[in-house]
Amino acid sequence: MIWVGTSWKMTGTRASAREYCDTLARADPDGWRGIQPFVVPPFTLIAQVHDALGAGSPFLVGAQDAHWAPPGAWTGEVSVPQVADAGAVLVELGHSERRAHLGETDERVNLKVEAVLAAGLRPLVCVGDSAQELASGRSADVVSAQIDAALAGVATPERVLVAYEPVWAIGECGRPPAPGEIEQVVDRLARRFGDSVQAILYGGSVGPDNAADLLRVPGVGGLFVGRAAWRAEGYLDLLRRCGTVVAENQG
Ligand code: PGA
Numbered sequence: 001m002i003w004v005g006t007s008w009k010m011t012g013t014r015a016s017a018r019e020y021c022d023t024l025a026r027a028d029p030d031g032w033r034g035i036q037p038f039v040v041p042p043f044t045l046i047a048q049v050h051d052a053l054g055a056g057s058p059f060l061v062g063a064q065d066a067h068w069a070p071p072g073a074w075t076g077e078v079s080v081p082q083v084a085d086a087g088a089v090l091v092e093l094g095h096s097e098r099r100a101h102l103g104e105t106d107e108r109v110n111l112k113v114e115a116v117l118a119a120g121l122r123p124l125v126c127v128g129d130s131a132q133e134l135a136s137g138r139s140a141d142v143v144s145a146q147i148d149a150a151l152a153g154v155a156t157p158e159r160v161l162v163a164y165e166p167v168w169a170i171g172e173c174g175r176p177p178a179p180g181e182i183e184q185v186v187d188r189l190a191r192r193f194g195d196s197v198q199a200i201l202y203g204g205s206v207g208p209d210n211a212a213d214l215l216r217v218p219g220v221g222g223l224f225v226g227r228a229a230w231r232a233e234g235y236l237d238l239l240r241r242c243g244t245v246v247a248e249n250q251g
Pocket of ligand 1: 007165169170171172174203204205206224225226227228
């Protein structure tokens, strides 16, 4: 199964979410057979998106983070049982924007992975190398260490999704990678973790021009998309492009 999802990051309103979900609900899933699609809205919209997509929707709903502690006195935080109650079945953890600007650490990601698994949800652990680490040839080591830390003590790593998201490729200041640039790192990750985790996704400046080629990189088991999927039509276009790659592999 190939996983192709989008995080809306800090975007989206009730009105835009309604329109987005209506468009997804009208789309024909035949175009992306073999793909598990997922949408990760901000906390405020999880319940709405879950309800609008409805039971039986092919789209899974996720959360962009969750605290590791049970519900209690943590002002401003949201717990795993709360995101589950809102309809999330997967929880993104350790995104580089949180690591760089919001004090996210490997230790906290590990605590959160345990909490998410304990609640029966699926963690999506984001890891990535900086431009300096890439330049000095340390990418695979850095990223492997982040995964080791996230999975320390975890009894069921096979439920965990990993997203390799080079910091140098993410967001408006990021640079879309040539598929060849991520091959080595993905190969190292696939050899080291491929048999233990659910899948290794790629994320960072994925768009219509590079999605198919990035998905063809050996070891890449899906794509995690930001900006290019913030409009439903953009996301559906990417799903269809990925569906073509899956069909090629099956044919
Ligand atoms: P982007 O974000 O697709 O907008 O580069 C990707 C991500 O942060 O996962």
